[in-house]
Every structure is written in structure tokens, then in C-alpha cells.
Amino acid sequence: MSGDELRGALSLVFIGAGMLFFLAGSVGVLRLPDLLSRLHALTKADNLGLGLVVLGLALQADDTFEVLRLLLVWLLVLFASSVACYLVAQSALRAHGDPAAATAGPEGSGEDARDGR
């Protein structure tokens, strides 16, 4: 197997693994019972899922500059998603007292969590 093929295969493996995290995160948002667990599921998708996708894409990048830009995208999303997650939890705490109890109706809650991203 040549170097290019190896890189392509590794890239696919990383991107596939990242997709799995996104899938798990989405299932978590839909299935988990309360706000905090849902946030937990979502942030895993952002952090690890996007990290793996970026790693996979970096393997296909043409030059170092592109790798650095991908890395920057990941870092920015990491940063923004952790703060957004904190803010959603914070506002739930303010509104309901106990964030674990802050579970909206069976339909409404999914939207709440999506807005948090």
C-alpha cells in the first residue's frame, strides 16, 4: 500500500469515527431524559466528533496552511461550544432552580438543546 493510499484509508477511518460521535450525540439529544445529560451528549459530538473529522480532513489537506486552518476551526468550535453549553445550563439553572429537573415537554426539549449549540 502506497503512502497516499494509507493516508486516504486513515482519513476515512478518522472521519467515520467522528461521524459515529455525531450520531451518538444526536441520539443522545433525542433520547436522554434531562437537559444536563443532553448537553453532555451534544458536547461530546462537538469536541471528539469534530476533532476526529478535522483529523481525517487534515490527512487529505494539500499544505500545512490548510491543516492549521482546520485546526483553528476545531479550536474555535471547541471553545464556543463549551461556553454555549455552560450558558444553556446556567440559564436553565436560573429559570428552574434545578437543571436536572429542567426538562421541557417531550417535544419541546429537543429544540432547547439544539439552540444551545
Add this chain to the structure above:
Amino acid sequence: MAAEVHALDLVLVVLLVWLGWRALASADLFKAVVQFIVFGLLLSLAWVRLGAPDVALAEAAIGAGLAGALLLDTLARLGRDGAADETRPLGLTPARAGIALACLGLAGLLVASVLLLPESWRGLTGPALQQLGNSGVSNPVTATLLNYRGWDTLLEVGVLLLAVLGLWILDVEPPLPPPAPDPMLGLLLRILLPLAVVVAGYLLWVGAHAPGGAFQGAALLAAGGVLWHLARPLSLPATAPVRAAVVLGFAVFLGVGVAMAAFGGGFLSFPPAWAGALILLIETAAMLSIAVIMLGLFVGGRTGKAGE
């Protein structure tokens, strides 16, 4: 340009129609706003699929980002206590039916006009690319916006100016009590604001030869300002410097246009040798103005006097 249709495109189209419908039809206003924001994000993906990254950037930053923040802020102003205000009666009133019919008619006309285009018509892409050498920039989108169709863009900047003037006339709301300063938001601001300024400058500069430009840069600057406002509430009273900043873009654009006419070239027709510099000048002024206008629309017209 005839890209093949992927399954992804079909999914996008179905999702867009569904989200648009849900945003209009859901009784819960908060849900409707969130659906509107997701709609905007997917719409920008659709623009990317159509090969229009300039529009995609503007749609994501303005359509989804700033407009979404504005709607969420409005919802918060309507008041969490007025829970009844956050739902809306749904039903087919004569007025709604009329609007729906008008929209359907317009959509039908648009679809028909695309379908009725003669096969042999190649559009304006050819002439636009042919003249690119004389336009002063190498990005055909910027050439169209700032040179070939400068009129349209001048009037767009004018519309934005009128919007903020209207807001200043109407909005005499007392300011909200400032939210408790949040250390995390402050941290986010300290990192993202400088980055937003740098990237806005980059977008402005790169607009000459790649997707980017004044509107996209301004949207980023304004987003940085909105973040600032959320972390440490700002007031943007209509003082002389703020008014000057708001008018600057339109004034420079108009001034350059008139100067061209005075030197015999015709209104807004740039001599090829100067076109690049003039476009950069106009775009810089427009970016600053549009950013201040958008931030003004978000912060609201709370003047110092009305706030007390």
C-alpha cells in the same frame, strides 16, 4: 455549472421546506425562532451546494446569526413572565390566506421564469467575466456588486441606513436591567472579539479576488459587537460620532459616484486604473457603517436620555 444532483441536495430541499413550514406554523414562538435559525444555516449550506460561497457567508452570518440573535433578544424582551405572549393563535384568517396566495403566486412566477429561460441563453456570466480585467478586482461577485451593478449596492447601503434611522425614531424603550456580568461570556468576548476584527479585515481584503467583501466582514464585526453587548451591555446613543459612522459608507459610496460623474466618467463608472483602489475605499467605509448599523439595530435605539 450544471452540477449533478446528489441525495444530499434532495435532503436539503426537503428539510428547508419542512423547517420553513414549521417556523411559520409552530405555536411556540421560541421553537419557531430556533427553527428559523436552523433554516438559515441549512439555507447557507444550500448556497454552498449551488456554488455561491459569497451568498452562503452572508446568509450564515446575517440571516441565521444576527437575525436569529435579534429574534431571540426580542423574545426575551417580550418577557418570560408573559408566557401567553410566547404562543400565537394559529388558523387560516382571510389575511393569512391572501398572503399565502400571494407568496404561492410569486413562487410560481419565479419557477416559471426559470423554466421558461431559452435553452440558448447563456446568462450574463460571459460578459461579466470578459470585463473582469477592467473592473479592478478579480472576484466576479465583487466586480458585479461594486462595479457593474454599483447602483444596487449603493441603494442597499441606503436601505440599511434608513432602517437604523427608523429605529432611532421609533425606539424609545427604557433599557433592560443589565444581566449579571458573566465571567465565561467575558472570556469568550476577550478571545473572539479580536479574532472577529482580524477576520473581518481579512474578508474585506480577500473580497477583491475570492469570496468575501464588505457585507460579510461587517456581519462578523457586528457579531463581535453583539457578543460584547451580551457580555457587557453597551448603549449606542445617536451621538455625533455614531451618526457619522452610520452615514460614512453611504456618503463615501455616493461621493465617489458623484466624483466619477464630475470627472466625466459617468456616475459610479470607475476608470479601470483606479477601480481597485476605489472599490477598496468604498468597501472599507461600507463595512464600518454596516457593522455599526447592524449593531445599532441589535442594541436598539435606547438613547441616554430615553434610558433614564
